[in-house]
Amino acid sequence: xxxxxxxxxxxxxRLSHTLRMPFCGQCGTENPDxxxxxxxxxxxxxxxPPKQExxxxxxxxxxxxxxxxxxxxxxxxxxxxxxxxxxxxxxxxELEKHGGVVEKFIGDAIMAVFGLPxxxxxxxxxxxxxxxxxxxxxAVLNDELERHWGVRLxxxxxxxxxxxxxxxxxxxxxxxxxxxxxxxARLEQAAGAQEVLLxxxxxxxxxxxxxxxxxxxxxxxxxxxxxxxxxxVGVRADAERPRRLDAPMVGRERxxxxxxxxxxSSIEDRRCRLVTVIGEAGVGKSRLIDEFVGSVDGEASVLRxxxxxxGDGITFWPFAEAVRxxxxxxxxxxxxxxxxxxxxxxxxxDVVARVAxxxxxxxxxxxxxxxxxxxxxxLEALASSKPLVVLFDDIHWAExxxxxxxxxVVDATQDTPLLLVCPSRHELIERLPDWSTAEGAERIIxxxxxxxETGTVAEHLLGExxxxxEIRKRIVEASEGNPLFVEQLLSMLIDEGRIRxxxxxxxxTAEIDRVAVPPTIQALLAARLDYLEADERAVIEPAAVVxxxxxxxxxxxxxxxxxxxxVGDQLAALTDKxxxxxxxxxxxxxEAYRFHHILIRDTAYDGILKRARATLHERLVEWAxxxxxEGATEYQEINxxxxxQAFRYLSELGPLDDx
Numbered sequence: 001x002x003x004x005x006x007x008x009x010x011x012x013x014r015l016s017h018t019l020r021m022p023f024c025g026q027c028g029t030e031n032p033d034x035x036x037x038x039x040x041x042x043x044x045x046x047x048x049p050p051k052q053e054x055x056x057x058x059x060x061x062x063x064x065x066x067x068x069x070x071x072x073x074x075x076x077x078x079x080x081x082x083x084x085x086x087x088x089x090x091x092x093x094e095l096e097k098h099g100g101v102v103e104k105f106i107g108d109a110i111m112a113v114f115g116l117p118x119x120x121x122x123x124x125x126x127x128x129x130x131x132x133x134x135x136x137x138x139a140v141l142n143d144e145l146e147r148h149w150g151v152r153l154x155x156x157x158x159x160x161x162x163x164x165x166x167x168x169x170x171x172x173x174x175x176x177x178x179x180x181x182x183x184x185a186r187l188e189q190a191a192g193a194q195e196v197l198l199x200x201x202x203x204x205x206x207x208x209x210x211x212x213x214x215x216x217x218x219x220x221x222x223x224x225x226x227x228x229x230x231x232x233v234g235v236r237a238d239a240e241r242p243r244r245l246d247a248p249m250v251g252r253e254r255x256x257x258x259x260x261x262x263x264x265s266s267i268e269d270r271r272c273r274l275v276t277v278i279g280e281a282g283v284g285k286s287r288l289i290d291e292f293v294g295s296v297d298g299e300a301s302v303l304r305x306x307x308x309x310x311g312d313g314i315t316f317w318p319f320a321e322a323v324r325x326x327x328x329x330x331x332x333x334x335x336x337x338x339x340x341x342x343x344x345x346x347x348x349x350d351v352v353a354r355v356a357x358x359x360x361x362x363x364x365x366x367x368x369x370x371x372x373x374x375x376x377x378x379l380e381a382l383a384s385s386k387p388l389v390v391l392f393d394d395i396h397w398a399e400x401x402x403x404x405x406x407x408x409v410v411d412a413t414q415d416t417p418l419l420l421v422c423p424s425r426h427e428l429i430e431r432l433p434d435w436s437t438a439e440g441a442e443r444i445i446x447x448x449x450x451x452x453e454t455g456t457v458a459e460h461l462l463g464e465x466x467x468x469x470e471i472r473k474r475i476v477e478a479s480e481g482n483p484l485f486v487e488q489l490l491s492m493l494i495d496e497g498r499i500r501x502x503x504x505x506x507x508x509t510a511e512i513d514r515v516a517v518p519p520t521i522q523a524l525l526a527a528r529l530d531y532l533e534a535d536e537r538a539v540i541e542p543a544a545v546v547x548x549x550x551x552x553x554x555x556x557x558x559x560x561x562x563x564x565x566x567v568g569d570q571l572a573a574l575t576d577k578x579x580x581x582x583x584x585x586x587x588x589x590x591e592a593y594r595f596h597h598i599l600i601r602d603t604a605y606d607g608i609l610k611r612a613r614a615t616l617h618e619r620l621v622e623w624a625x626x627x628x629x630e631g632a633t634e635y636q637e638i639n640x641x642x643x644x645q646a647f648r649y650l651s652e653l654g655p656l657d658d659x
Contacts, residue, residue, distance in 0.1 A: 044637070056166050056606050057519075057526060058115030058176060059127040059202060060184035061100060063091060063134065063157040063416075065108035066193060071151055079149055087153060090141050091134050093425035098130040099123075099310055103176065113176055116166060119530040121523045124161050124205035131157050131196045132235045138194075158187025159232075160199035165609070186220035187229060189272075196232040203230045204495075205519055210235050247460035250483075252288045253452040255444050259292045263300060263419050264440065267387050274406065276395070276436035277423045277448030280578055280596075281524050282484025283422040288446070289391060292421070300387040300419070307397040315357045315399040318392045319375055322580075323359060326382055335361060351377045368401060372408045379409060380416045387417035396428040399555065403432070410440050426578050448481025457486050468507050471499055478515045480597045488518040517602050525603040532577075538563055539570040540579060543593070544604035545616040545642075549583050552591040557623040558616055610649040617646040 065087070072080050091110055092102050099120065100112040112130070115121040134157065137253045142152045162180025178200075187197040203212060211233040217226030249256075259275060266273045279285050293302050303325050305318030323329070327341040338361050340351070346352045354374025356362035366374075382388050392398070392406065406420060428435055436443050449457065454476045459467050471493075479485035493512065500509050517525070532540065542558035543550045556567045563570070570591060574580045578596055586592035595601040605613070621639045628635040650656060 005183065014171070023051075040352075047109070053609060054166050055163055055609055056115055056119060056176075056530075057163050057522060058113050058119070058159040058166070058180070059124045059159065060164075060176070060181055061095065061110075061112045061114070061127050061157065061159050062130055062184040062188040062659060063110045063155055064188050065132075066154040066156055068108045071262065074151065075149060079293055081143060083149060083151065083153075085144070086141060087138075089225075090137050094133045094137050095130050097133070097312070098126040100127065100130055109185075110182075111181075116176070119523070119527040121527040122309065123523065123527075124159075124202050125209055126310075127159050127161075128198065128202065128206050128210060128232065129235050131159050132232065135196065142217065154193045156188055156190055156191035156193060157196040158184045158189070158199070159202050160187055161201040161205060162199070163606075182222060183220065183227065186218070186222070186227070190218050190220065190229070191231075192308055198230045198232055200228040200230075203634040205523060221571075222410060222615075231542050238335075241465045243511070247457075249284075249287055249291045250460070251449045252284060252446070254589075255288055255446065257443050258293055258442075259288070259421065260295065261423075263296060263387070263389065266419045267300075267417045270415050270417050270420040272410050272416060272420065272440065274410045274420045274422065274436055274441040275444060276428075276441070277444045278426060278429060279423075279448065280482070281425060281528075282482045283446045283448065283519075284483050285446060287483065289421065289423055293389070293391070296389060300389045300417075301382070302391065303382075304393065305392040307395055307402070309394075309397045315401050316371075316375075316405075318395075318398070318402065319405065320359045322390055322392075323355065323378065346378050346381060348381070350374070353398035372405050375405055376409045376412055378596075379418060380413060383416045383418045387419070389421060392420065392422045394424065395422045396425040403435075405476045410438075430577060449483065450481065451476050454479055454481050454483075454486060457483050461474060461487060461490055462506055468499075468505065471506060471508055471512065474512050474515055478598055480599075482597065485597070485599060489515055490519050492516070492518040517599050517606070521599055522603055524608070525597075525600055526607065528579075529600075529604055529607060531614065532579075533573075535563055535566065536570055536573055536577075539567060540574055540604050541608050541612075542616055543580070543595075544601050544608070545613060546620060548598050548601050549586070549592055549594045551586070552593070553627070554620065554623055558619055610653055613647040614646040614653075617642040617649075 041102065068084075071083070075083065078464060088105060088110065092112075095102055095110070095112040098114070100114045101116045103111045103113050105111075112127075114120075114130075115126040136153055138153060145151050145153065160180055160183045162183065164176040164178035164180050166176045183199055187199055191197040195284050198206075198210075199214065203210075212230040213233055215229050215231050218229050220227050255277070259277075262273050262275045277285050277288065280323070296302065301449060303322040303323075307318050307320035308314045311317075323342070327338075327345050329338045329341050333341070339356060342356060342359075342361065343349075343352050346355060351374050353362065353364060354366050354370050355362050355378050357366050358371045358375060379388065379390065388543040392402075395403065395406070398406075406422065409418070409420065422436075448454075455467075455472050458472060458475050475486055475489055478489055490499075493515070498509060498512055501507075506578070517616060529537070529540070538559055539555055542555050545558070546554050552567060555571070556564050559567060571580065575582065577591070579600055580593045580595055583592040595604075608616070623644050624639055624642075647656075
């Protein structure tokens with residue numbers, strides 16, 4: 001039998017997930033499945049963990065050709081094959097450009113999934129953009145096909161979002177199953193020629209970014225009720241989700257004053273300063289920045305650029321947006337016109353040449369350090385006559401080279417009143433712990449709002465009308481100080497008719513004891529969870545089964561034996577990443593933690609397979625019985641709840657046995 005060697009330090013988790021082979025912890029050797037002892041050193045083998053499957057909310061694009069049989073009668077088989085190859089290649093390129101994974105070709109159809117192997121908070125929008133770009137690419141392709149073969153292709157497309165069970169991507173088993181896949185296929189079949197139909201959840205996730213026409217609910221094969229659908233008209237160029245900025249800002253006065261102080265210091269000392277505003281998604285970074293920009297009107301010029309999460313040529317994209325704004329370069333401008341406008345604000349041919357190269361206005365190559373020099377000199381020129389504030393949004397998505405640009409500008413700029421403001425999520429600090437700590441730089445950490453401030457945000461969003469105390473309480477509890485969560489929770493409750501404006505105030509029309517995670521927030525949180533390391537995920541999921549508050553000993557009992565010695569380290573890592581935090585309301589010896597948000601807990605729980613949930617609920621009762629031998633009534637009630645959940649999930653999965 002063949003034995004393959006690896007170093008002792010081989011990554012066991014990746015290895016075992018990839019190869020599914022027993023692994024020797026002593027010498028690092030992979031062994032055949034039939035072996036019980038290492039064939040190299042004789043040590044007992046560690047079994048590879050079973051293949052992992054996940055529940056995920058993904059977006060599926062289903063696209064199919066119409067009338068391909070008739071085209072086959074017209075074309076020679078070789079020509080037909082070439083036409084189909086050109087079509088599949090063109091469509092696949094558009095899907096993959098936006099981050100989609102082409103799952104399979106089914107006859108003339110293409111099925112792609114957005115959310116594999118990793119979820120993104122904007123997977124639904126990526127899928128819809130891909131579908132729109134597929135239409136444009138097909139129009140270009142049709143002109144070419146008509147010139148060469150005298151044929152034109154007719155395509156129809158369905159886009160649907162929903163929960164699926166996905167195979168383990170580390171083994172190449174990406175296959176997704178679930179009703180969401182079937183609905184995507186049915187939407188495609190119901191679409192007209194050259195049309196894209198969106199499912200209801202897809203539309204709810206992207207409605208701020210698209211124009212649609214509502215169609216009659218569709219009677220789809222296999223569905224008991226008509227399915228809402230929307231015909232895609234176009235995707236808007238503005239990628240920012242509109243936010244309510246007309247209401248007063250709440251609870252950020254101290255942070256606003258810190259930004260004002262940084263600008264005053266930059267002007268008085270004539271030096272470049274960097275302020276990084278750090279906070280979780282939705283905590284109010286954009287609202288704070290907009291308030292700051294409004295407060296400096298007339299005192300300083302303001303330019304803005306945004307880092308993109310994906311795409312081609314995105315390294316200098318934020319700088320390019322800021323320069324286009326400063327120079328007044330429009331999308332429709334020719335290359336010559338754009339260069340003239342750039343030269344007008346730069347005033348130096350060497351600077352123009354390097355900035356033009358960074359912006360894609362020139363194909364002349366320059367070393368990276370010269371591009372950084374050119375960018376800095378341009379910003380210095382722009383700030384020479386009036387103090388300048390440059391906002392680079394979402395730098396947690398920035399390429400490393402762009403972060404080098406920011407640091408170069410801060411370190412090398414002299415005698416210039418320039419303030420760089422960079423909103424970011426905590427992921428940047430996890431990646432670069434020393435970011436924005438050097439001289440001339442500072443961090444502003446946005447903490448969650450207080451309960452009173454959160455309630456005030458909810459009242460501002462609903463206007464002057466009164467807010468029922470029960471609704472206010474539930475919103476405050478569920479959002480835990482995050483203004484975006486407040487906004488999306490209220491929007492969902494109104495859309496679902498669970499709260500309604502009656503008799504001069506907002507009243508609950510249905511039970512709201514447990515507020516579900518809005519789809520927009522679920523997408524955001526699920527994407528964060530999906531980027532956890534496998535061992536961190538193996539800890540946070542059992543914690544979600546325990547509840548909003550959990551103790552370390554319970555998690556140590558529930559997780560895999562190999563991870564038990566590491567449970568403290570994994571909880572520390574999850575604390576650093578803002579998923580959980582120590583809970584000091586419990587006795588110190590219990591070493592308790594709580595989720596940062598109940599919505600994080602709910603999203604983590606929803607990602608666990610139902611059979612795994614049932615097992616974890618039952619094992620939690622085993623642990624509770626072992627530590628609560630006196631059988632206090634409150635523990636019996638808690639145990640009863642967990643056993644009820646285990647029973648419910650097993651009954652949903654199939655016939656129940658004696659156990």
